[in-house]
Amino acid sequence: MGVLMRRNAIIIFMCVELMLNAVNLLMVAFSKMFNDPSSQIFVFFIMVVAAAEVAVGLAIIVMMYRKVHSVDINILNRLKH
Numbered sequence: 001m002g003v004l005m006r007r008n009a010i011i012i013f014m015c016v017e018l019m020l021n022a023v024n025l026l027m028v029a030f031s032k033m034f035n036d037p038s039s040q041i042f043v044f045f046i047m048v049v050a051a052a053e054v055a056v057g058l059a060i061i062v063m064m065y066r067k068v069h070s071v072d073i074n075i076l077n078r079l080k081h
Helices: 009-034 038-068 073-080
Strands: none
Touching: 009 038, 038 073
């Protein structure tokens, strides 16, 4: 709901990170419950993707703030011109 309802890019970014962490927690719980270590390999890859997303996402947010001095996603339409 945070991704769909918020207007601040940083809050949306944090909500996406929370969703990735929830998937990681779920996969570790299933791995423990079913004694299947292959899910832990997927957790590692999800963590790598989340780290890459943090690097790229924060860079985009910082560049957006430098350009328009706001992190409101409604102002992103101005960046097209």
